[in-house]
Amino acid sequence: MDDLIKIENDRPTVLARRLHEFLEVETQFSHWFERMTAYGFTEHADYEVLAKNDYNPAGGRPAADYQLTIDMAKELCMIQRTERGKQARQYFLEVEKKWNDPVMVMSRALKMADVNVKKLEEQAKLDRPKVLFADSVSASPSTILVRELAKLLKQNGVNIGEKNLFKYLWENGFLIKKKGADYNSPTQRAMEMELFEVKETAITHSDGRIGLRRTPKVTGRGQMYFINKFKEVTA
8 A cells, every 4th residue: 555655745645546445446537537626626726747657557558647635645535435435545644644644744844954954965075166267256355367368267167368358348348448548448338347557657758758658557356247247247
């Protein structure tokens, strides 16, 4: 009789075909089950449809089956009004009693907690490299050049290259693309987000004029921002 019970979604259920077989019902299963559901049982509340099941008493192709709640199974046993029905109902009552015993409830809760802890531990292992990298970058006061950001992205699985990275920064409004004094300078938006700093270097032109070269440098915040941004795109 133990094979009547199946644990599904952490609760005991009963396979309708196995119950039909145990009860020794002479009516064909499909007709019997249709008649039984007419007593007011509803799908999703009292039973779930299994389109195919690997069990078929008659052999051949897998047949339709249903997962019944313990309550529905008990009522079906009462409806049969047979000795086998009484036996099965007593069995289901005992299963229900054991399932709801405080010790068993606590045991299942502990097992579930253990499974959840293991899942969290596994996820923590997967996230650890990302967390370590995030900590090291955000804690670093140093800034880097765009070409160094491209290398950093490559180390993190994003193969973009310096030229394509500059193109991305222009097209997405992080750096100024228009030729002139502000060429390749961070946009106001990028500066407000604290993604870049500007390094100004004095240069002497061939005609003796003194000018300034403005070089965008990516902050620690910017490094994390772009790594996460590209990771989202490639995920």
